[in-house]
Amino acid sequence: MASDEITRAASAIRLAAAGRHLLLLLDFDGTLAEFDTDPETVFLSDERRRLLLEIHDRKDATVAIVSGRRLADVRARARLPPDNYHAGLHGLEIEGHGDRFEHPDVTKGIDLIHRLVAELSRDVAPLQGVFVEDKTLSAVVHFRAASPADAAKVPSVLLERVQRHLDSGRLRIMEGAGMSEILPNIDWNKGHAVAWIRDRVAASSVLPTVSVYIGDDVTDQDAFTALGDDGVSVAASDRVSGAHFQINGPQEVEALLRRVAVP
Numbered sequence: 001m002a003s004d005e006i007t008r009a010a011s012a013i014r015l016a017a018a019g020r021h022l023l024l025l026l027d028f029d030g031t032l033a034e035f036d037t038d039p040e041t042v043f044l045s046d047e048r049r050r051l052l053l054e055i056h057d058r059k060d061a062t063v064a065i066v067s068g069r070r071l072a073d074v075r076a077r078a079r080l081p082p083d084n085y086h087a088g089l090h091g092l093e094i095e096g097h098g099d100r101f102e103h104p105d106v107t108k109g110i111d112l113i114h115r116l117v118a119e120l121s122r123d124v125a126p127l128q129g130v131f132v133e134d135k136t137l138s139a140v141v142h143f144r145a146a147s148p149a150d151a152a153k154v155p156s157v158l159l160e161r162v163q164r165h166l167d168s169g170r171l172r173i174m175e176g177a178g179m180s181e182i183l184p185n186i187d188w189n190k191g192h193a194v195a196w197i198r199d200r201v202a203a204s205s206v207l208p209t210v211s212v213y214i215g216d217d218v219t220d221q222d223a224f225t226a227l228g229d230d231g232v233s234v235a236a237s238d239r240v241s242g243a244h245f246q247i248n249g250p251q252e253v254e255a256l257l258r259r260v261a262v263p
Helices: 002-017 046-056 071-078 110-124 148-167 190-204 218-226 249-261
Strands: 021-026 061-066 085-088 093-096 099-102 131-134 139-142 171-176 179-184 209-215 232-235
Touching: 002 021, 002 209, 002 232, 002 249, 021 046, 021 190, 046 061, 046 249, 061 190, 071 085, 071 093, 085 190, 093 190, 110 131, 110 139, 110 148, 110 179, 148 171, 148 179, 171 218, 190 209, 190 218, 209 218, 218 232
Parallel strands: 021 061, 021 209, 061 085, 209 232
Antiparallel strands: 085 093, 093 099, 131 139, 139 179, 171 179
């Protein structure tokens, strides 16, 4: 069944891209790379990089990675050429083809985030397998490696610390697989990043552009919505809904890329 869905998704992408410039956008963790309890160990595999480079090397295609990681971090882990687009922090920072974007409000919460990292690190210390990642402009509470009992305690511990900042509108929480991220409360998401990248690709291409987005988590829902009527969306897990196709994890994403990369 999964193989049939991969075939259908690949056929839809190839059909949509016929005679048009393909903008292939992908999430990173859980989509291009398997999750790990230690996010520092995650890198794009050689084979998946090779497939993306095959697509990148076509004159009628552009590759973009849209990640919750910081921009510099996802670029270092993907190790793709700089003319590919990379979006970090759910699109709050974007770079590629000589273009650079950073949301003007992204630095406003640095001092508060820095203080919360220290406070939350103390709060979760008794919970085995729970830790706080400091992304400077955001903070992530990871609980993928926690027991079900300790993982269940994370929401109340987190809200006790940040609820007043949520109520004041300074911060928001974005939930993901095995993590909760605290960000400045800025009206910007992966859907905005998709639109920003698509506008620049469309302006530089002599062909009309068609966008394809592959993502595995609820943070990718906005990107699916932003594709437009003729875009193709592929969910890489059952954690996200509303996509045209659903496959299962990075191994099946790799299989899909292999079919899309064929000239």
